[in-house]
Amino acid sequence: MRLAVDTTAGSLADVEHLVHQLDEVLDAQAGGAAGDTADPYVVSTHVVREPLPHYVLVIDWPDGPPASEVADRITAALPGTTATTSSPALDEARERRAGRLARYPGRLRVERPTTPAEVVSHSVIDEVEGLAGVPVDAESPVDLTGFARPVWREGRCVLLVQRSVTGLVPFEVRAQVPCCSHH
Numbered sequence: 001m002r003l004a005v006d007t008t009a010g011s012l013a014d015v016e017h018l019v020h021q022l023d024e025v026l027d028a029q030a031g032g033a034a035g036d037t038a039d040p041y042v043v044s045t046h047v048v049r050e051p052l053p054h055y056v057l058v059i060d061w062p063d064g065p066p067a068s069e070v071a072d073r074i075t076a077a078l079p080g081t082t083a084t085t086s087s088p089a090l091d092e093a094r095e096r097r098a099g100r101l102a103r104y105p106g107r108l109r110v111e112r113p114t115t116p117a118e119v120v121s122h123s124v125i126d127e128v129e130g131l132a133g134v135p136v137d138a139e140s141p142v143d144l145t146g147f148a149r150p151v152w153r154e155g156r157c158v159l160l161v162q163r164s165v166t167g168l169v170p171f172e173v174r175a176q177v178p179c180c181s182h183h
Contacts, residue, residue, distance in 0.1 A: 001064040002094065003071055004087035005057040006048075008080050012172075015045050015055040018078065019102040022057060025077045029070055039107050040064070042124070044099035044152065046089035056089040058099060096152040100172075104150070104157070113143045116168075119159060126156040131171055134163050141167035147174040 005022070009015040026041060041061035048056050064070065071083035092098040106123025116128035117138035125148075130136040142161055149172045150159040160171040 001059070001061045001067045001070065002085070002090055003059045003061075003067045003074075004084050004090050005059065005074055005078070006082045006084065006087070007055050007057060007078075009055045010053060012045075015057070016102065016174075018055075018057065018081075019043055019045070021078055022059075022074065023103070025073050026059070026061070026064075026070070029065055029073055039103045039105055041103060042093075042101060042105070043103035044089075044093050044101050046092055046099045048089070056087060057102075058087075058089050058093040060093055093152065096155045096157070099152045101150050101152070101157065107148065111144050111146050111148050113141065113145060115139050116142060119144070119148075124157050125150050125159050128159045128161055128168075130168070131160055131162050134161065134168070136161060136168065143167060143169050147172075 007015065007018055009018050022043060041059055041064060044058045044060070046056045046058060048054055059070065061070075067085050074083045075081055089099070104124045106125070109122040110119045110125070115138065116136055119125050119128050119142065128136050128142065143164075143166060148159060148170055150157050161168040162171050
């Protein structure tokens with residue numbers, strides 16, 4: 001089952017909040033409790049620029065219920081959203097060429113201090129890549145505590161990391177500071 005959920009979310013903080021709400025709907029659909037330790041589905045976020053910039057969530061749930069059942073639950077639980085099986089974001093996710101993964105199998109196993117080898121071994125992430133030439137080897141320490149958001153790129157799931165004083169950390173951090181926020 002693959003489904004796009006068009007939202008009014010205009011920031012990463014807003015879209016993360018919607019993903020948490022979506023978890024509750026999807027966990028209820030699966031018969032589980034919100035916060036179960038496994039993510040049986042992938043939720044990716046995609047930027048839409050028209051008519052105003054906002055996000056679309058794409059749910060990819062191979063063993064999930066029919067899209068129509070999930071769509072009805074989502075639109076009832078999340079006012080202001082529309083669920084569809086036709087969206088450019090669905091093509092991006094299916095082709096794994098764009099999108100940021102907010103939920104994915106293995107996420108909870110890797111959101112901790114770990115190594116790139118363990119990240120690749122324990123999740124759907126295919127590669128841990130350092131930005132701006134930052135070297136990454138299989139045993140480099142990487143702290144993904146509580147937040148790892150890989151991206152789809154060229155058919156692969158890639159987690160972008162950067163250097164910090166303690167080792168490697170995700171390029172995207174939970175608390176985003178808007179550019180020029182000091183003005």
